[in-house]
Amino acid sequence: MLLEIKNLHATVEGREILRGVDLAVNVGEVHAIMGPNGSGKSTLAQVLAGHPAYAVTAGTVLYQGKDLLAMTPEARAREGVFLAFQYPVAIRGITNAYFLRSAVNAIRKYRGEEEFGPVEFMDALAEKLQAIGWDDSYLSRPVNEGFSGGEKKRNEILQLAVLDPKLAILDETDSGLDIDALKTVAHTVDKLRRPDNATVLVTHYYRILTHIQPDVVHVLSNGRIVKSGGKELALELEEKGYDWLREAAAVA
Amino acid sequence: MSTGIEAQVLQPYKYGFITDIEAEVVPPGLSEDVIRLISAKKGEPEWMLDWRLKAYRNWVKMPEPHWSNVKYGPIDYQAISYYAAPKQRPQLENLEQVDPKLLETFEKLGIPIEERKRLTGVAVDAVFDSVSVATTFREELAKHGIIFCAISEAIREHPELVRQYLGSVVPYNDNFFAALNSAVFTDGSFAYIPKGVRCPLELSTYFRINASATGQFERTLIIADEGSHVSYLEGCSAPIRDENQLHAAVVELVALDDATIKYSTIQNWYPGDENGRGGIYNFVTKRGACRGRNSKVSWTQVETGSAITWKYPGCILQGDNSIGEFYSVAVTNQRQQADTGTKMIHMGKNTRSTIVSKGISAGRGQNTYRGLVKILKGADNARNYSQCDSMLIGDQCGAHTFPYIDVRNSTAIMEHEASTSKIGEDQIFYAKQRGLSAEDAVSMIVNGFCKEVFKELPMEFAVEAQRLLGISLEGSVG
Numbered sequence: 254m255l256l257e258i259k260n261l262h263a264t265v266e267g268r269e270i271l272r273g274v275d276l277a278v279n280v281g282e283v284h285a286i287m288g289p290n291g292s293g294k295s296t297l298a299q300v301l302a303g304h305p306a307y308a309v310t311a312g313t314v315l316y317q318g319k320d321l322l323a324m325t326p327e328a329r330a331r332e333g334v335f336l337a338f339q340y341p342v343a344i345r346g347i348t349n350a351y352f353l354r355s356a357v358n359a360i361r362k363y364r365g366e367e368e369f370g371p372v373e374f375m376d377a378l379a380e381k382l383q384a385i386g387w388d389d390s391y392l393s394r395p396v397n398e399g400f401s402g403g404e405k406k407r408n409e410i411l412q413l414a415v416l417d418p419k420l421a422i423l424d425e426t427d428s429g430l431d432i433d434a435l436k437t438v439a440h441t442v443d444k445l446r447r448p449d450n451a452t453v454l455v456t457h458y459y460r461i462l463t464h465i466q467p468d469v470v471h472v473l474s475n476g477r478i479v480k481s482g483g484k485e486l487a488l489e490l491e492e493k494g495y496d497w498l499r500e501a502a503a504v505a
Numbered sequence: 506m507s508t509g510i511e512a513q514v515l516q517p518y519k520y521g522f523i524t525d526i527e528a529e530v531v532p533p534g535l536s537e538d539v540i541r542l543i544s545a546k547k548g549e550p551e552w553m554l555d556w557r558l559k560a561y562r563n564w565v566k567m568p569e570p571h572w573s574n575v576k577y578g579p580i581d582y583q584a585i586s587y588y589a590a591p592k593q594r595p596q597l598e599n600l601e602q603v604d605p606k607l608l609e610t611f612e613k614l615g616i617p618i619e620e621r622k623r624l625t626g627v628a629v630d631a632v633f634d635s636v637s638v639a640t641t642f643r644e645e646l647a648k649h650g651i652i653f654c655a656i657s658e659a660i661r662e663h664p665e666l667v668r669q670y671l672g673s674v675v676p677y678n679d680n681f682f683a684a685l686n687s688a689v690f691t692d693g694s695f696a697y698i699p700k701g702v703r704c705p706l707e708l709s710t711y712f713r714i715n716a717s718a719t720g721q722f723e724r725t726l727i728i729a730d731e732g733s734h735v736s737y738l739e740g741c742s743a744p745i746r747d748e749n750q751l752h753a754a755v756v757e758l759v760a761l762d763d764a765t766i767k768y769s770t771i772q773n774w775y776p777g778d779e780n781g782r783g784g785i786y787n788f789v790t791k792r793g794a795c796r797g798r799n800s801k802v803s804w805t806q807v808e809t810g811s812a813i814t815w816k817y818p819g820c821i822l823q824g825d826n827s828i829g830e831f832y833s834v835a836v837t838n839q840r841q842q843a844d845t846g847t848k849m850i851h852m853g854k855n856t857r858s859t860i861v862s863k864g865i866s867a868g869r870g871q872n873t874y875r876g877l878v879k880i881l882k883g884a885d886n887a888r889n890y891s892q893c894d895s896m897l898i899g900d901q902c903g904a905h906t907f908p909y910i911d912v913r914n915s916t917a918i919m920e921h922e923a924s925t926s927k928i929g930e931d932q933i934f935y936a937k938q939r940g941l942s943a944e945d946a947v948s949m950i951v952n953g954f955c956k957e958v959f960k961e962l963p964m965e966f967a968v969e970a971q972r973l974l975g976i977s978l979e980g981s982v983g
Binding site: 302306344359395 | 929932935939945952955
């Protein structure tokens with residue numbers, strides 16, 4: 254088991270958003286987490302990454318058998334947890350290349366591997382850059398500064414490809430992308446699938462799941478996973494919406 | 506929120522050691538006799554002593570100014586010693602005669618003076634308390650006709666140049682601290698770049714305060730003759746001491762027709778401890794005169810040290826088409842205070858000035874930008890661009906901006922941009938999520954914020970500046 258979430262409760266500014274989430278992710282799997290606005294999808298992603306604005310009030314999260322919640326955000330990252338942000342921030346004056354290399358080297362250093370020099374790193378980067386359809390010019394631009402919404406999302410996926418994590422959490426990476434960009438991004442993510450890693454896709458829409466076939470689809474509603482199923486569940490949601498589930502949850 | 510951005514840990518000041526060396530220190534107190542004594546020790550000509558005394562007589566009548574946005578207790582000018590020098594032979598023939606302890610001190614500070622260890626491409630004048638210890642690469646510079654030496658030596662060896670230019674940019678009665686400096690200045694650097702010469706080396710002065718209960722009053726004078734070009738850098742540090750020490754320097758720059766002077770400062774005087782005890786009062790007057798047509802003076806400063814920094818390196822743009830620039834990073838952490846900025850005085854036609862100021866406040870630091878842009882009547886088509894950005898780290902620090910603009914010519918074009926931002930929790934979290942430590946994240950964000958200034962520094966020192974910034978912000982985040 255790569256990730257095991259049990260009865261997770263979390264609050265932001267005193268408001269309870271997660272109300273007992275249970276989720277188990279094995280290596281080699283792609284899980285999609287769907288659900289209406291405000292159901293707690295992004296909160297779950299942020300809590301797993303360790304954002305300080307969210308307080309965990311109950312429950313446990315084991316990652317590779319270790320207590321994930323006890324780890325600092327940077328320790329989680331170094332252990333292979335990656336969050337593709339819904340709203341990536343800009344860092345002025347720091348080039349994309351420098352930021353990426355610092356991140357890669359922080360992780361390599363943690364693993365006791367030799368750090369990349371600037372030239373070596375550029376070589377290692379070329380292929381990944383091509384995969385997302387970018388040229389070198391994006392590397393010398395400041396991190397996300399002046400990037401369009403779509404460019405920011407692509408940049409997250411570039412970072413994902415370069416850092417090659419064990420557990421990738423994609424927080425609505427598909428929103429704000431046009432059809433071609435979505436295809437490129439989804440294709441890049443799909444190519445990263447391996448038997449030794451896993452992906453959790455947080456999304457509103459069925460569309461991305463036509464490019465990345467999920468093994469399991471979960472519906473998060475009102476801070477709890479109310480239904481799980483195979484990829485056909487996503488299609489059902491696409492047709493019927495979420496209301497029928499909310500009603501079902503209320504009855505239960 | 507539990508990121509601990511506000512968590513304060515005492516940062517180590519890495520240059521706080523004391524060199525145990527026998528020193529000659531004149532007893533505390535200031536009088537005409539003390540000035541005569543300093544002048545005699547320096548073997549100065551009569552005209553120099555007269556100038557000092559004139560300055561002193563003005564100074565005693567001047568009130569101490571208190572308009573800055575900084576707070577400090579009264580300074581007892583009679584409790585300061587105005588001259589301290591390591592004991593050694595009066596006239597040094599070569600480096601072998603320099604006390605090894607002094608060489609060791611500068612080496613520890615990363616400024617090796619001995620020939621085999623010298624920094625390549627940089628000529629250094631090393632000033633220890635009140636005297637210049639050594640100046641490197643002099644012979645090589647002399648081949649180009651460049652004079653680079655201690656100012657006390659220049660007064661003896663090149664009196665015609667010193668008499669012509671000393672006090673011509675900052676008069677002896679310019680302000681309280683400049684007058685004090687004019688009366689008691691002990692050493693500092695002098696550089697003269699002859700016509701048409703592009704100085705092949707970076708010139709640099711490193712100032713070290715060592716003795717306690719002394720003040721440091723250095724004076725620097727740089728003259729770039731027609732068509733010449735020079736890049737000069739000053740660095741400084743001081744031991745950790747519980748009392749405050751006064752540093753009141755004067756820097757004068759003169760650029761003649763088509764000449765360029767680039768003056769960079771990396772200021773790292775002891776900032777005091779986390780309770781605000783000790784540290785240097787850095788009250789300095791720096792001014793450059795763009796006297797010739799098409800001349801240029803460019804100031805770059807990285808201010809991370811001192812308990813209080815109070816200075817406005819400025820440019821007087823006299824020559825037509827002359828250019829003044831000011832690029833500044835000022836960091837205040839713990840209880841440091843800074844009130845710094847620039848003055849751009851446009852007198853000539855088509856004069857241009859650029860101001861880029863980055864203030865960073867952390868801990869309980871207070872950071873003030875104060876700047877004056879003045880366009881005089883005859884300055885047709887003058888242009889100024891000002892950009893003042895402030896960054897706050899934590900919620901107990903402060904940033905203040907006082908831009909003064911005085912335009913008396915309607916053809917002037919002025920642009921002013923200002924921003925204040927709090928270092929973002931989200932930015933830090935973003936970087937941490939990619940595996941960076943909190944300190945590396947802050948250092949990266951701050952360095953990015955300062956990039957426009959750092960890129961103005963000579964290559965050799967840009968790295969040093971970034972490192973220093975990292976050290977001075979150490980402990981400002983948890």
